[in-house]
Amino acid sequence: MTISDSQDGRRLTARGARTRARIVAAAADLMYVQGVGGTTLDDVLAASGVSKSQLYHHFEGKDALVRAVVDLVGERVLDRERDALGRVSTLRGLRRWRDALVRNNALRHGAYGCALGALASAVADQDDLARKALANLFTEWQELLTDVLRRLRDAGELPPDASVERLATGLMGALQGGYLLAQTAHDVTPMATSLDMALAYLESVSAG
Amino acid sequence: MTISDSQDGRRLTARGARTRARIVAAAADLMYVQGVGGTTLDDVLAASGVSKSQLYHHFEGKDALVRAVVDLVGERVLDRERDALGRVSTLRGLRRWRDALVRNNALRHGAYGCALGALASAVADQDDLARKALANLFTEWQELLTDVLRRLRDAGELPPDASVERLATGLMGALQGGYLLAQTAHDVTPMATSLDMALAYLESVSAG
DNA sequence: ACAAGAGTGGACTATAGAGTCCAGTAAGAT
DNA sequence: ATCTTACTGGACTCTATAGTCCACTCTTGT
Secondary structure, eight states: OOEEOSSSSOEEOHHHHHHHHHHHHHHHHHHHHHOSTTOOHHHHHHHHTOOHHHHHHHOSSHHHHHHHHHHHHHHHHHHHHHHHHTTOOSHHHHHHHHHHHHHHHHTTTTTTOOHHHHHHHHHTTTOHHHHHHHHHHHHHHHHHHHHHHHHHHHTTSSOTTOOHHHHHHHHHHHHHHHHHHHHHHTOSHHHHHHHHHHHHHHHHHHHO | OOOSSTTSSOOOOHHHHHHHHHHHHHHHHHHHHHOSTTOOHHHHHHHHTOOHHHHHHHOSSHHHHHHHHHHHHHHHHHHHHHHHHTTOOSHHHHHHHHHHHHHHHHTTTTTTOOHHHHHHHHHTTTOHHHHHHHHHHHHHHHHHHHHHHHHHHHTTSSOTTOOHHHHHHHHHHHHHHHHHHHHHHTOSHHHHHHHHHHHHHHHHHHHO
């Protein structure tokens, strides 16, 4: 049985797929800590224990690798968020979601920020393909929030005329802005405060 | 407190100061569009019409130049914001501030994001000195917002027990997150929506 | 006026890092 | 069984870019 490569028409063996995955995973981890520009291909090779020809066998160049990293990180984040948000249908559940994100970010004192947000800021204006992929990932993430808010609305925790899409955008904005401020301050507080204000607004809408 | 080398004991003639300023201004403009990593020293030399020895006469290296860029961009943004926020004392004034930022960002369809936020994301985890400078700049910016909110509170547009510092953090978070989402989507809408939600919260606090 | 040091020009070096090549091995198709 | 192609290893090239050097010219203080 052959696994077809999603990129081009080439075949992809199980071994090849494993190598490719190791490369992307190593690149993603390095780029989260060192940044995209601060991570060299040699860094990636050393971390993944793979040779140069293997990297160039699987990717056209650094840009293609970065795009694969965007895909992987997007998948990781969305998996995590689907898990965290998939069954949330109360304001209390949303507050627990906030707590988990804040607690997790506090482990690093805010450093490195949001895996997706950092990538977005690094590549948005340099690689249009990657930018579009990231825009889609943000949209998907936001839709998870929209779904939660819709459930809140259906349960009467939000008024029937609440614009769940706009509220989800506001929530995502507060989250991303909070990540950035925390990353700059090396202190998770502004992220917590920023999210709290967004959640407080939901409460005020719910009460009104 | 500045992180530039303008006060390292060496004298600085008027001519030298002009050259130095030209270098930093060119670097700031290039880095806003191409990113920090995507801008080479040769780019900066070409854009400023200056020779390599001049650059190295005024800066120890690229890191020092980036720190000077942080200072300059910070000054520009804070000057603009002092001007925009200095006399605002009503919610309506704050909404006009929002309109101006959104209108300005719409000119580029969100591209490049916030000059300060983009620098922060690029530099925060690579250069601790620059990170601290950026953290201070964000704090100053936020204080301008705190002052506005304090005036709103004094005028009765916010309740006496409103936590103006926390509200300012939320406002700044919404702004920065909005910038990032707009930059990724190449569409100013999420920035407008994000800010609108923060302002709507202020209104709800004011009404409550 | 003139010494000292700030400022300038641009050729030069060093090297990190992207990207190439080719010889060889594993693995799926028939 | 063997043919084809995916896959691997690592030495190699090439170039972009950071950083050096030195000879020269302004500016300023005394």
